[in-house]
């Protein structure tokens with residue numbers, strides 16, 4: 350039985366008040382709160398076990414290295430990856446996708462080659478591909494979502510041409526909550542030698558992921574949405590793709606030898622991890638992922654599905670709210686606008702007065718906002734610790750905002 354009260358007790362920030370009201374934190378899509386075990390692990394790492402990793406032979410460096418390196422295995426387990434050498438540790442999805450753009454795509458794609466994107470990508474999975482468009486004439490092609498916000502995998506497969514070299518697609522939209530069935534896309538792409546980069550920033554938070562079963566080439570996650578520290582993350586790169594990749598950044602740790610005339614790189618994945626990494630952040634990420642797996646990814650998914658259904662029902666009762674994204678099986682992420690003049694920023698300010706934290710704006714999804722024909726939305730995004738009572742408080746605060754603006 351999912352004990353949400355027990356889980357909430359693990360997150361100290363959830364017991365604070367904001368503007369004299371109990372905090373209702375519904376901005377998990379932007380960043381999630383941290384359980385005490387993560388806070389303790391970060392404190393302990395700095396207070397008792399801190400040194401640089403990989404370089405020292407002294408005790409503290411050995412402890413820090415062991416703890417840091419253990420996270421590679423934890424991430425592999427979390428993502429259903431058998432061989433942890435296919436995991437590159439980094440600072441988050443933005444770094445991960447840029448690494449693929451600079452390290453894999455730039456040396457391989459030429460003018461006229463095509464990258465397929467869905468219209469609901471986050472800017473982190475758009476702008477690095479624009480670099481290739483600007484710098485080497487690569488063509489970006491877009492696949493729309495339907496009126497419910499669903500992406501038909503067949504539509505993406507049908508958009509493949511002989512020039513397609515890469516498909517970059519989200520596994521779960523940070524705005525619509527739409528889950529994308531990426532497996533058939535990966536199968537069709539693989540049969541044609543096309544690589545698939547899946548942005549798992551949101552999907553990995555809300556339920557179990559097995560990247561080997563998905564069959565993708567690249568899969569990116571970001572620690573701060575996974576109840577871990579900001580500045581942590583990882584990318585899965587399938588071994589054959591890793592062999593094709595060129596290092597994105599050069600520096601210490603990613604080399605075996607450097608002379609005046611030559612460089613011998615470290616073996617992958619270290620070859621792709623230049624410089625001093627986010628040591629403590631990564632250690633915290635490992636603890637966060639263990640925490641999630643202990644709660645149970647299926648259990649988290651079931652709890653959030655219940656919350657999502659309840660939220661949708663309650664929002665359906667407000668006929669002045671328009672929810673963007675109603676695809677079946679969507680995650681508990683609700684972007685909405687309010688009829689009338691109220692701007693998303695004003696609504697979010699009123700909600701904040703009631704202790705309810707939501708995000709307002711474009712959510713780093715310019716093409717999707719244009720497709721939807723809205724300039725901004727409010728977004729309530731749920732996490733493993735949210736409750737039905739908090740949904741009720743959101744609705745109450747929305748009613749207040751509506752009364753003020755109507």
Ligand code: PLP
Pocket residue numbers: 378379441442443444471473474519521522523548550551571572573713
């Ligand atoms: N992709 C998606 C779907 C996201 O929601 C986000 C964060 O909002 C990112 C990518 C970027 O992640 P980060 O800023 O942690 O690198």
